Each structure stands twice: as C-alpha cells, then as structure tokens.
Amino acid sequence: MDRLRVGIVGASGYSGAVATRLVVAHPRLALTFATSDRVAGSSLGVELGALLPQDVRFVPNASAIEHAEACDAVILATTAEVSLRLAPAFAEKGKQVIDLSGAFRLDASSYPRWYGFTHDAPGWLDGAHYGLPELFGAPPRTAIVANPGCYPTAALLALAPLLRERLVLPASIVVDAKSGVSGAGRQSGDAYSFMEVDDDVRAYKILEHQHTPEIVRGLSRFADRTATDSVEVTFTAHLLPVKRGLLATCYARPRSGTTSSHVVECLAQAYRGARFVRVVPPAEVMLKRVVGTNLAQVGATANQDVVVAIGAIDNLLKGAAGQALQNLNRMNGWDEDLGLGHLERVAP
C-alpha cells in the first residue's frame, strides 16, 4: 500500500517540527522533503530528535516548490505571507495543502487590517476549507485546508455547540485565553528569554490579536441567522510561563431559560463519539491533561447571568500540527486518529 508523500515547509519551527515527527511516524505517510532556512543542510535526526532519519536533510524554504512533483501533499508551517504564495502554487499542481498559517482563514476584506496585506488569491480563499473537523467535518480533497489557529480551536470547540443550540447570545462574548510560550513560534530575543518569561504572566496584542476575526467568523457559522444580534467577541491572549498548552476561558450571556445542565448536556451531545474532544467538568479542564496529545478538553457551567465554557488543547498538536494530521487523515478517508492515537499526555 503506497504511502502518501508529504513535504513540510518550515519544518524546524515548533509546529513544523511536531508535524515532521508526526509525518515520519505515520503509517500511511512518507516524508518527501522538509524545509528550513535556519538549519538548512543539517539532518532531521540531529535537529528534531532521535527518532527522525539522520540521513534526511533540511532544504532551504525557497526550494519548496521545486519539490512539489515529489509530493502528494504539503504542510505549510510558515508565515501567512509565505503561505499566501505557496498554498495556491501547490494546490494548482493538484497537491493536497494543509496551511497552518492564517492566510486562508478569513474573508478577503479582513486581511489588510488583521494581517497587514491584501489577499491576492481570493479564489483559493473562497474555496478554502476551515479545518476544525469536529465542527466542520472532513476537508474536500481539492480545497486548501486552512488549519485553524490555536486560540480559535479552543474557543470554537468550547462555544460553537452552545451557540448552535441557542443556549447563549452571540453578543458580548469574552474569550480570555492563556497560552504557553511555544504559541509564539520560535523566537529569539529578550522578550521570550527565560529571564523575562518565567514567573511572569501578561496579556499581549490586546484588542488587536489576529485570531479575533477568526473566532468571530467561526462562531458566526453557528449563530442564529435570523437573530438581530451578530457575533461579537472580545479576545485577549496571555503569555504563560509554560512551554506548551493553551486554556481558553469563555464567557457568554445565556439565553433566557438556559441552565447549567443545558450547557453540560449540549457539549456532551455535540462531542459524543468525537475521538479528540473530551467533555469534563469545567474545573477539570487543564493543560496537563491535554499537553502531549491531540485531545481537546471542554467543559461548561452557567448561572442566570453567564455561561462559562472552558477549552484546553496542546497548542502545537490539536492547535496546529496534530490537527493538520487529523485533517489529512480525514481528507484521505483514513481513520481520524491514524498516527495520532499513540500520543499520550506528558504528565505522569
């Protein structure tokens, strides 16, 4: 049985490295090429860990497209600017494309404000599939898969079912999220040094984080179209002194009549049978139960004034590379957890 040949662009960043490991260990995938400008020429085994081939070497990012013929699918773990160019280039050659950047997640009109560029591939953008499988199903083979952002993944998993079942109002939603340092990508410089990050917590990009419109867009697909209120989300990201893991604490106003058991039951119903989402009491949603796995934990409670729904994921797995593989699995008709089911949480 032939393996699907996969190339990875940006394979030495945190998400790219995790994706590379997952591809190498996957029973139906074969790694064709891996790009990285930072460590071009060095071997995967040396850079990414003992289980990776010592004899396969990183190639420069600029050479990615030259390797297109040698692959059936490509995972782009790079900036939105680079993906904007590469994703259509690979897609036009008939390759499956999973893009971990934000380049194909929003409406074209949102790009100038939130990403600082004009989207010049609006056709591909319109056809792109937002790859959050538990909410949006299996990706079609011919679409660019916009792999969701880490914060939107956690927030949408916690909130979307509540909105779909009309248990919460679409206005005045607050998403207060906390993420480990790897969420910022591989960064050098003082701001992400141990001395600056350890023992500290702070908010960043307040009211300006590019995941805000992505959460709004995702939730809007579940909101009551006949309602007068549109989805309105305040999103704040915080930097935690941990390496991996992301917790999104979400607040929404309940519709009249919504009770705590309604919201608990709604989530249980929504994720019944879901391989990678676990519904637990909200005070048991915690980083250590998900870090190292492709699992999301969600939980919710309510009183007459508010619904609190919490979601937790490993930002590099369910929030990035793990979800990319999950999308690739579903796209190709394989078991959703192929190559992902062995991942166990890191906490003893």
Next chain:
Amino acid sequence: MDRLRVGIVGASGYSGAVATRLVVAHPRLALTFATSDRVAGSSLGVELGALLPQDVRFVPNASAIEHAEACDAVILATTAEVSLRLAPAFAEKGKQVIDLSGAFRLDASSYPRWYGFTHDAPGWLDGAHYGLPELFGAPPRTAIVANPGCYPTAALLALAPLLRERLVLPASIVVDAKSGVSGAGRQSGDAYSFMEVDDDVRAYKILEHQHTPEIVRGLSRFADRTATDSVEVTFTAHLLPVKRGLLATCYARPRSGTTSSHVVECLAQAYRGARFVRVVPPAEVMLKRVVGTNLAQVGATANQDVVVAIGAIDNLLKGAAGQALQNLNRMNGWDEDLGLGHLERVAP
C-alpha cells in the same frame, strides 16, 4: 519614640510570614507575639528567614488572646472562622485590628452562602472599614479593618475609577483572574504538589469563589446609584505555575461615547500621586513588575464594544500583608510607605 506593639496570628502561613517580616523591619512597629500551631515553639529566625530574631518563638494560636494586653495592634492572618471570633475580641480591648480574612468584608446576609457560616458579630461587621486605601482612604482607628482579598484588590483598582467616572456599565462585568500558588495559602496534599501544579493552568471554584460578592460590593460603592442596572460580576480564578503574583483581566461594557483615551486618562487621574499604584499601558501590566513589592499596576484600553482593564499585584504584599501594613501606617498617621518603600521587585 515608642513603637506600636503588634501581634500576629497565623504568622507562619504565607501571608502571615510576610506580615511578620514587614513588622520586624518596620521603623515604628515592634513585634510582640506571633502565633502558629504548625511551628509553635520554634524560632522566627529558623522558620521565616535570617533577618528575623532567633530568640523569639511562635506561640500556639489558642494563646493569641492571652497576649492582647501586650500589644496595641493585631494582624489576623488566619481563617474567616477564627477571625470572626478574634477580631471583635481584640477590638473590644481597644486594639487596632487588621483582619486578612474575609470575615468582615461582606454584608451579613452574604456569609451563609459564600463563607458557610452565619455572622454573629453584625455590629462589628457594620462598622468595619474595607481597607483598600487608594479607593477608601485611611481607616478609622476604632474600626476593624477588613483587609481586602487579593483578587478584589486587583479588580477594584482596575475597575472602580472607570465605574465612578461612568465610563463603563455596571452590568456584565467579567473578571478573569490568574494567581500564583501562594494565593491558596500553605497547603499540603497532592493538589498543590510541584508535579500537579507545574506546567499546568486551570480554573477553580468557577462561579462559586467567595471573592465574587466582595468585588460586587466594592464596585457597587462606585456605581451610579440612580442607574437601573446594578453591578453584576462574573469572576473566575485560575491557578498559575508561579509562586507569587496575580493578574486580573477585567472586561466591562463601555458607556456610549467612551473611548480608549477616556479610560487611560481616568486611571491616570484616579491614581495621580498614589504611592502604590502605577498606571501603565495594559500590555505592560505584568507579574514581574510587581512581585516583591507593594505596588499595583493597572492599565486599560477600549474599543466601542468593550473596555479591558488589567490589574497586577503581588498577592502576598499589596494583596495581603503589604496592604495590611499600608493600612496600619495610615491608621496611625504615618507615611503610607513606611516599612514598605524599600521593597524592590524580584525580577532582575
């Protein structure tokens, strides 16, 4: 110049230990007694650090009241149940009382639900002074001083001026707070072990935290009394993998016309001249700038949908023992920062 003689009940807990160190180093205070059941008989120097006297020993909690005559003031760093009994006992003897528990912070009617007991000293409760100096001024000498909770201190400092100036609406306020482990007090048991806490974050006591009514009560004193809406707060506490420090990210709906510069200016105005509150851009409010000091940092921003106001403190200093000393200083007419001004942040 005689020193004010101070006793401390619960002096080996985290807040009590910090209070003990501050009292010993204070130029106008003399430590008279320190109680602790856990280390009764052991010396302060051995238990709390090199600068404390080696020859002064902890006495059992039960002996506290026997030492009343030997002191002019007492700091209670103990449970609400114990304070409920001890605070009036010391106050009736004419002693200055600073209570770090929640026993004198709420209306009597709130205690059964939030603290699990009926308040049997409603007279002292009615006369108690809520000791957040920047918002409620100097304590009268004859009142029990209810030293604020750590979460309410941060939330009220960030939100109260905005409410007072009618820049935000009193309804639908969300306070999403994150605290270091010392906020839970000295705990043994699995839940606070390094293995459980490190690399993790989770919410706790969701919709049931006893600081919720304290925040509501504090904010209500600043809300427009003629308004139809009353103050309504959703408060969530999260446990961080850090020892000290607390960040409260607060969300409120702006009144029509409120702009970002309004909220920035409002905070700047409110704390002009305040020794222990610094107004900074909200993304610069961070634990490491306040841990080790009695300072609070606050900052805010807004768009047309929301006001985000963030406060940070060291939960053991401005959120407990430091504020206790600040109250004691003002109560006795001394400089507010006496014995507190030397505290420097821990971060290099």
Next chain:
Amino acid sequence: MDRLRVGIVGASGYSGAVATRLVVAHPRLALTFATSDRVAGSSLGVELGALLPQDVRFVPNASAIEHAEACDAVILATTAEVSLRLAPAFAEKGKQVIDLSGAFRLDASSYPRWYGFTHDAPGWLDGAHYGLPELFGAPPRTAIVANPGCYPTAALLALAPLLRERLVLPASIVVDAKSGVSGAGRQSGDAYSFMEVDDDVRAYKILEHQHTPEIVRGLSRFADRTATDSVEVTFTAHLLPVKRGLLATCYARPRSGTTSSHVVECLAQAYRGARFVRVVPPAEVMLKRVVGTNLAQVGATANQDVVVAIGAIDNLLKGAAGQALQNLNRMNGWDEDLGLGHLERVAP
C-alpha cells in the same frame, strides 16, 4: 498471536502509571490487572489518561497475588518491602517478574544498612538479573529482573565502559546527580509542594542514598579484578525544579595515558548499535533531549587530572518503566524497542 498477559502492582504511582500506559500500547502485551490502593475502584482511563481503557478498574494492592494465574508477567512498581514479598511469590508461580524497587539489586548483606530490612529471600536475590540491557544483556526468563534504579542507570551507562576499558581508576569516583521531582515518587506533604520545590535546588540523603551501593556493585563488575583498588563512589542526589529527567555528572581519575579522545571513542564503541543510548559531546547531554523517551544520552571528556562523563535519562522511562519494558522485550525475544520506539521527546 497471543499477547503476553501482564499485571502491574502500584499502577497509579508515577513509574507505575507510565508502565501501565506502555503495556496498554504495546503490540505484544495485554494488561491483566493493575493495582493501586489510592485509586482502587476507579478506572484506568479516568486516572491515567484518555488512551487507557475507561472500563478497566484498579484493584487493591493486597489482591495482586490473587490475580497471579491471570498473568504471564508482573511489573512491580512498589516499595522494596512489598517487592521482597511479592516478587518471589510471583516467580514461584513461574511468572516473569520485573521489579522496579531495590529489593533485588544488592548483596544480601547490604540490605540492613541501606534499606533497613534483612533480606529474607536470598536465594531469589542470588539468582536475580540486574536489568540494564546495554551493560548486562537480556534477562533470563526464570530470574527475577531487578530493574535498575534511575541514578544507577545514568551513572553506569556513563562510567562502566570507561572502567571496563581501564581508562579510569576505580577509586575516588564522584557521581553528582540531579533529578526531577517525579524521582521521589508520588508524594504529598509540604516538602514536594510547588511552593517548596519551584525555584529551588538542594542535595538530599547526602552520603546516605541507597543508590550508592547499587552504583558500586554495578561498576565493580566492570573493574579490573586484579587491581588493588576497589570501586569507591561518592554519590550525591539533588532535587531539581523539573518534573522529569535526571542528569548524572560523573568524575573519575584517569589512568595514566588516558586522553579525551580515548574516552570519547570508548563510549562510542561501547554503544555502537545500541538502540537506546546516544553518545554526544558532554555539553550536549541534557534533559530535554531525553525526557519523554527511553533514550539515554552519554558523553565524556578528559584532561590529565580528571575524566568527566555525563549521562541523562528520563527517570520514569529509561530510569524505570521504559527500561522495564525493554527488559520484558528482550526476555521474550522481541525487538528491544517494541512498544518503546514511538516515544518522542517532549521538547519541541
């Protein structure tokens, strides 16, 4: 192909939990029973993570022997006192026994001093196999396998080849080791609380650690028997503010003529082809390259006065549960890395 049926005693401790996960995921093993007094009656899935069966429940430790008939092999992740009784009981029934405790690692005469009991199964002790596969080969099927301690695993892997090749002298060896908190086992109580452990490092059991005679005994098997000097080791363990991982920095006196390239080459030669030991420059031996895997890293350098050899492992994997599975694999003639090869390091 029938699976080997495995029971685990002490399955909710840190090592036991990791062993349980490894057994469940292993292609040739089937979990028969798992004991734990702490969580008896609760399901494996709830306690140990999402990938474990929800419908299999912990049974009390005391019932372990009752389940002997239902298993072919047992992993004992419990105290030396309990193993001393259980290991022979299972072995007498013809079961394969892997003992993670120290009960079968030393000479009988060492137990009173180092473990505080008289060894009452000296026959089984004499026949026990010290299960460090890279140094002592595959265990025989009928012996109790004494799975090595975490510190001895790292120290022996770093030092034994140097002693075997007579590059270092057996006297005056110093092993200065640093371990994450999980090495202490699941502990409650103040000493292992986050507040005590984080931001701290200290030595413990100085000159009294029970792994000292184990290191001496292991090294002695590689020392020159004709030499006048016997092996003499000073061992110090330190507690690190990390969850997992152990680094042993070892110092030995070089024999005359030993150079840095001798020691580097010696280690390279010793572990050529070893699946789970990687020889790297000593400054690249680090926790983050091994945590999450069954790998050991070793490296060495020398000048005319000293040989410095460093070893690092994940104390719960190569230092406990991973090595147990490795032993079980070799004992049964399977590939050494069956059920272990997928383990990837946690660090991105």
Next chain:
Amino acid sequence: MDRLRVGIVGASGYSGAVATRLVVAHPRLALTFATSDRVAGSSLGVELGALLPQDVRFVPNASAIEHAEACDAVILATTAEVSLRLAPAFAEKGKQVIDLSGAFRLDASSYPRWYGFTHDAPGWLDGAHYGLPELFGAPPRTAIVANPGCYPTAALLALAPLLRERLVLPASIVVDAKSGVSGAGRQSGDAYSFMEVDDDVRAYKILEHQHTPEIVRGLSRFADRTATDSVEVTFTAHLLPVKRGLLATCYARPRSGTTSSHVVECLAQAYRGARFVRVVPPAEVMLKRVVGTNLAQVGATANQDVVVAIGAIDNLLKGAAGQALQNLNRMNGWDEDLGLGHLERVAP
C-alpha cells in the same frame, strides 16, 4: 554627612541593575551616573523598577570616564575587556573601584588561556584585592577590588576553611556547581530562551570554565604551603531552570582522621560572627533560603572517603552586586551590612 558618590558602568545588565538598586537605597551612597548602551537615554525608573528615580537617565558606556570627576567610587559591571581598561583609568584618578568582571582576579599568566587576552595592567593586577570579605578581610582603599565570581564565592566559602584547617587534601577537589540563568548575564538568542531553558539542565564549558583558575588561586592561599600536593580542582558549571541562585556541591578527600564533626565544627568556627554566612546541615543548603539576600549558606559532612561541602548564594547578590556593596562598606569603614541588611529572601 556627605554621601559617597558612586557611578555604575553596565547598569542595565542583571548584576548592574541589582547594584544600581542597592546603591540608590543605600544610606551612605549617592548614585552619580549609570551607563548602559542598551537603554541609554531611558530613565532608571522605567528600566529598573519603580523605586528608582524616573528623572535619572542611563548614559552610554563610552561616556563613563567623562563622569569620573563626579564620583568617588565606581562599580564596573561589564566585561573583563572593558574593565581591564576602565578600572585602572578610574583608579589612577583616585577613585575606589569595585570590578565585577574577572579582569583583576587571576595571575597575569592565566589571562591568555582563560580570558583570551594578554593582561596589560600587571601593576594594578598585582595590587588588586580579591574581595571575598569573610576570607580576605576588608579591601584597602587604594587597590582595585576584584569582586569574586559567583561560582568561586560559593566554592571558596564552603571549602577554604576546611583546607586552612588541614581537614581535606588539596588534590582531587571536585566542584560541581549549578546556577540560575541570570548567571549568564543578559543574553538574547535561542540558547537562553524559555523554550530552551525551562525543564532542562545541562553542563557547559566543561573543563574550560574561567572560574576554574579563580577557585584554584583562592584555595591555594589556604592550602598548606609545605605540602607536596598543590591545589587541583575540577570545576563543572550547570545551567538550571531558575532565575537566580547558585549551589556548589564540593567534594574533597579527607585527611586521615578527619570526621564529620570536624568539618561541621570547622565551618561553624570559621564563620562565627560572620554577618553574611550561615552554617547549616548540608541538606538544608538550598537556593530558596538565600535568593533575594546577600547571605551564603554553607554546610558539610564527611565519611572516611570524602568530605562533601555545599555552598549556596544568590548569584546576583552575594555572587556579584551584594558582595560589591559589602566590599564598599568595609572599604569605607561602615557597617558591613549597611544597605544590605534589609534584603529578605524571596521565598514565602
């Protein structure tokens, strides 16, 4: 009473910043100037914390010497190369010079190998005073004070008295030291990022650390001059995932007849009355008891084969800026703990 006017070169590095805070808070010192290329033009208060003057600004390093006339003393918290030039320049103008670099700590012949330069101020070097007050007394006013390195401070305090009293042999000494990240100075770049440092431990500069000859030189002053063996030290530094604090675990061979009580008593005797050194059982020597203070903890034990002596300090205080102030105090005839006595440990 006039204050001594002090300038600080390199005032925004970790040690320099701590020195700056100490100088500002010191009752007999006045800060005259503070240099930093990184933040030249910015105010001390903004960069270093709330207690520092908002209106005093950093000046460029190159302007340091221009400010010489305005100061009575200078603290050099910069590289050895810069100190080599600046220390004599200030000293020739009659200024008191405390140099935190290694430029005046070794014999001239050691510089090419360990620091990579030829020492071109051998006269000043010969006259320099090695400023470890508990071992070498008060500095003369006219010498350049070579403030000891952090590792040598801890190692010498633990070992020197044992060598002086001939309890240990000078050969085969091992110093295995572990330090927090601030010991590396303010670094940007991947190697000191949170992602690289957290959850990790590793050795660095193995057998090549420039503090090795400094420890040898310091110990040699206490060794028996008639002995045939000279002092021989193997020193290894390890990087810990903590911000501040340094633990040195030292191993030496006992002279015949040395017992554990000898070494305990020797340290107790050596530091009787020492304001900043506490002798405790070696398993109680730990970072958290010293971090935030100018204290050193030392402790030792022995058996017939080895003496283990452990020292702990805050690398930025007793290991750098605190000791600099202690030297300045003694140099000027003030109380040793002036401006240092209020420092309390950070741990609650």
